[in-house]
Amino acid sequence: MHTYIYLFYYSFKKVFGVSVSQMELFEHVAKPLVDDLIRGKNGLLFTYGVTGSGKTFTMTGSPGQGGLLPRSLDMIFNSIGPYQAKRYVFKTDEKNSIEIQTEVDALLERQRRDNNLSVPKTPSTRLKADPEIADMIKPEETSKSDGVDDDSSYSVFVSYVEIYNNYIYDLLEETQEDAIKPKWNGGGTPVRQNTELIPPQSKILREDQNHIMYVAGCLEVEVKSAEEAFQVFWRGQKKRKVANTRLNRESSRSHSVFIIKLAQAPLDADGDNVLQDKNQISVSQLCLVDLAGSERTGRTGAEGTRIREAGNINQSLLNLRTCIEILRENQMCGTNKMVPYRDSKITHLFKNYFDGEGKVRMVVCVNPKTDDYEETLLVMRFAEMTQEVEVARPVDRPICGFTPGRRHRNQAFKDELSRRLEERGGPIDPGMYMPPAANTLILSLPSLPSCELTDPHDDITLPRLIEALKNRQRIKQMLMKDYNKIANMMKPVLQELDTSLISKDNFIQEQNGKLIEKDKIIQGNKAEIERLEKKTKMQEHKIDILQKTTKIFEDDKRSLQHELETREQRLQRELSEKRRMEQRMHGVISDTQFKWEKECERRVNALQLEMQNKLWVKDEKLKQLKAIVTESKTPEDRLPPKRSASPSPVPTTTPVRPRHRRSCSAGGEKWVDHKPSSSMDLGTVLQPVIPNAIQVSAPSEKALSKCDRYVLTHQEVASDGEIQTKLIKGDVIKTRGGGQAVQFTDIETLKQERKRKSSEGVSASGDGALTDVETRCSVAVAMRAGSNLGPGLEHHAVTKRRKP
Structure with missing residues (x-):
């Protein structure tokens, strides 16, 4: 029995070995995409490979070995943490767009949602607690981006969907199990409000006004920390469809898509509030996709539902390969074939990325098992081919037109004001500008209890509401006293500031005079620069004309040279053809001459034979005539004449x-x-x-x-x-x-x-x-x-x- 080993070589941009760490993989693969996300550019990262090759582990990781997803969340919030807007300042609509609310509207919405979230925290009955992001990433492995704009405010929204049997389901919406969970009233007693089972509904894909594909009706959750975002992800991860197959104990039966959407808007001219201009909002998103592995039904031993799931998975992956191949052919061969994005939900959802709305990166996971050899070769061949497709295109961020450093100047003014108040015995906190007692009171301000009366004999709700209002009134009076005290303290500070500002204004006017002189010099230099630039442009224009003329002459020279070479080649072909024709004609002439020589010889021979036959006939006639003449003579005459040395007659x-x-x-x-x-x-x-x-x-x-x-x-x-x-x-x-x-x-x-x-x-x-x-x-x-x-x-x- 012989064993044959076939070696195939594939080239990739980066190859990671078995001992590579999750941190090193994140540094090379996902970190550049997170940097682009913060700079306002889109990114797509998906894992691809045979089932059981480690795609989910690469994306999610394990405690102590966090994957690409938790590390991306950690890097995002480490970078934008100090610059996040308050909750509900950025608000999503149902058309894949972001709106900006005022501080008052955001405050009212926070109070309304806080009142609706009346479910108390109870001890968990789960056997195993959900993992925390602190357990996934070690403190020394955290990352941070340098591309954060400190004059902008940021907000992060996450959503989590899965594509199962070519249908899209929202993993964050309420499912059958959540629909029958007990709800809590204001008194702390659990009641069941709805016991009807609600099956999950499939979502549809739509196109927004910017021609971007999105999942309509998908829940987008605003998160303010990496821990909160990871908990949202883990809540949806538990609902993802997995099954036990012969090849993998927890085989993914669907493609999961975790979308991180980052909204950012510039601050106003004072650097305090977010600019209320919808056109200045920049929205970028990073999609982390865990593709289901391709598998052969014969090897998995699947039956029934598992066979249909495997068929849909393989069909969607095949359509992904087809789209990439057609994109590669269009780019390399200059064709304009239509890419079949709509044949599969996974390709239709990411159509904009393949058309150039962001960078696309793929992590190919390989299992060295010999049973997966043939399927691994197909995966490697497809992954190598995808490197030749260029789809990345930068996205420009909007420019607000304000001077940079507004947030720092505002913070510096607050620090200076706090310092002077501290010298006069005022508050130290530069954020609230009030005594610590007032700050504590505001932070401990109770929310209004529920005012709904369900029973006419209810004697608990109204007294509780009256007590809460009295407390809020008492706190209000204390705040008014503190604010009056602070106002009295700030009046001399402001007067002193005015005086210093007047002296600073005089100094500024003097400096402005100098600046005006410098501006005149600068204007003169600018005029000279413009003149030189015009002259340079004119020279460049002349150079362009000369280059174009040279190019035309070179093209004419090449065309004439090509025509000359073509004519020379044609002449050589005609000469060679003429020589071949002469040789062929010489051969034909020789053959014809030989043929006619043979024919002439045959005819001459025939004529000679005919003449000899005629001569023989005449000889026979002469012989017979001679015999007759001889018989008519006398015996003496019959004797032959005597001749000396005459030849004897030939007997007849x-x-x-x-x-x-x-x-x-x-x-x-x-x-x-x-x-x-x-x-x-x-x-x-x-x-x-x-x-x-x-x-x-x-x-x-x-x-x-x-x-x-x-x-x-x-x-x-x-x-x-x-x-x-x-x-x-x-x-x-x-x-x-x-x-x-x-x-x-x-x-x-x-x-x-x-x-x-x-x-x-x-x-x-x-x-x-x-x-x-x-x-x-x-x-x-x-x-x-x-x-x-x-x-x-x-x-x-x-x-x-x-x-x-």
């Missing part, structure tokens, strides 16, 4: 008649001799003759039914210009349908060759000329008897046989 023989060659295949079978009408008789010595054969010019079923064998005579021109004959033979067999079929078994080839013989003995004299008729006749008859085909040529019939 009877001309040989051509005989037909018996075919090698001739036997007792009956043949169908198929000779097409286009066949030519070559007149050679050997000719195939098949006895007991039916000769046809076209095959017919009637002829095939009477015979056992079949032969087809086929003629074609050989490569040497001669005609060769092929005898294609076969057996006639009967078919199942009652017809006949031919199965070819042999091919016999007949070919004619010519060979030129030596011309010795043809001529008796030195010049080769025949002097008389007798000599010519004798020579012709002798040559005919020797070759049977005429002088100078000899014919051979060559037979070749081969199997088809």
